[in-house]
Amino acid sequence: MSKTIFITGTNSGFGKAMVELFQSKGWNVAATVRNKSKHLDLFYGMQNVKLYELDITDYEQVNVVANEVIADFKKIDVVVNNAAYCLMGPTETTTMEQIENQYKTNVFGLMAVTKSFIPHFREQKNGLFINFASSSARFNYPYVASYGGSKWAVRGISESLGIELKPYGIEVKTVYPGVHATNIFTKLDHGANGNDPVYVKNYKNYYANFLGAQSAVTMVTSPESVAYDVYKAAMNPNSGKLNIVSGGDAKLFEFMKKVLSERAFQKQLVNSIINPITSGGITMFKWILGKDIKPLLTDIPENLIR
Numbered sequence: 001m002s003k004t005i006f007i008t009g010t011n012s013g014f015g016k017a018m019v020e021l022f023q024s025k026g027w028n029v030a031a032t033v034r035n036k037s038k039h040l041d042l043f044y045g046m047q048n049v050k051l052y053e054l055d056i057t058d059y060e061q062v063n064v065v066a067n068e069v070i071a072d073f074k075k076i077d078v079v080v081n082n083a084a085y086c087l088m089g090p091t092e093t094t095t096m097e098q099i100e101n102q103y104k105t106n107v108f109g110l111m112a113v114t115k116s117f118i119p120h121f122r123e124q125k126n127g128l129f130i131n132f133a134s135s136s137a138r139f140n141y142p143y144v145a146s147y148g149g150s151k152w153a154v155r156g157i158s159e160s161l162g163i164e165l166k167p168y169g170i171e172v173k174t175v176y177p178g179v180h181a182t183n184i185f186t187k188l189d190h191g192a193n194g195n196d197p198v199y200v201k202n203y204k205n206y207y208a209n210f211l212g213a214q215s216a217v218t219m220v221t222s223p224e225s226v227a228y229d230v231y232k233a234a235m236n237p238n239s240g241k242l243n244i245v246s247g248g249d250a251k252l253f254e255f256m257k258k259v260l261s262e263r264a265f266q267k268q269l270v271n272s273i274i275n276p277i278t279s280g281g282i283t284m285f286k287w288i289l290g291k292d293i294k295p296l297l298t299d300i301p302e303n304l305i306r
């Protein structure tokens with residue numbers, strides 16, 4: 001019998017790549033988007049994909065959709081908490097509303113989806129949650145204190161639930177991708193404003209170096225490679241591999257954090273904001289990423305950089 005996977009946030013990036021991969025492998029896929037009318041052709045012709053409308057910050061809707069999916073497919077094998085977005089900018093110039101919203105989606109939304117599927121998994125004594133954290137939850141970058149913080153929260157949630165739910169046959173795995181060619185950098189919530197004198201006087205130079213490094217690296221790893229890592233995890237729910245670090249940059253930084261002293265590791269990242277990225281840095285980054293690359297899509301306002 002075909003297995004069924006539920007995936008949030010599937011109109012772009014990893015979510016879309018996962019739907020395409022799992023359906024091609026014969027899985028039933030229950031896929032969510034925030035607004036179905038905006039994605040009428042999404043997954044067109046893919047018989048084993050069913051699309052649901054879901055904003056994970058609407059907790060009532062989360063319960064309704066989870067019950068609908070369970071009623072439609074009877075047995076759900078895997079739930080992927082993929083949907084999230086990134087708030088980026090200096091913490092001083094970011095509003096508390098932005099910070100709260102970041103946690104509302106990336107942490108509380110993920111918790112709502114998880115809670116709504118636990119009873120089903122518990123009753124069937126089987127099920128796998130795969131939670132998307134980020135390489136920002138293995139070490140963190142500057143200017144993503146809130147985003148990275150939300151992903152460290154996902155890491156902690158996963159670790160705790162993995163123990164708490166184990167007696168019911170439920171597994172929890174966590175994915176930590178490095179920088180990948182999805183749409184996330186075209187939908188950034190900016191915690192910086194190019195017209196704010198505090199930003200311009202105190203942060204613009206350093207933040208421009210940070211963003212400049214991102215835009216200098218024009219090609220990054222394709223989302224399909226992460227989708228494949230998730231597929232391997234879903235096919236081996238009971239393997240002991242609970243944490244999946246995906247992408248050459250994430251693996252390199254993971255290694256550096258292990259071998260360098262805390263101060264030396266921090267110094268590397270401080271240097272990355274004090275000084276613009278060098279051509280040597282770009283070459284090294286390209287070498288780490290290898291051949292499976294796609295253009296990095298970004299939509300950064302000019303007045304944040306120049």
Ligand SMILES: NC(=O)c1ccc[n+]([C@@H]2O[C@H](COP(=O)([O-])OP(=O)(O)OC[C@H]3O[C@@H](n4cnc5c(N)ncnc54)[C@H](OP(=O)(O)O)[C@@H]3O)[C@@H](O)[C@H]2O)c1
Nearest residue numbers: 009010012013014055056083084132134179180182183184
């Ligand atoms: N790309 C990277 O470099 C990277 C690295 C590490 C971790 N990640 C993580 O990977 C996951 C997928 O992101 P992505 O890179 O594939 O970005 P993406 O292309 O922007 O996809 C994110 C998806 O989440 C959806 N989403 C956002 N807020 C939502 C909400 N409140 N309710 C329901 N859906 C919502 C988006 O819908 P809309 O289109 O409607 O906004 C979109 O479908 C995220 O958890 C992200 O933090 C990404």
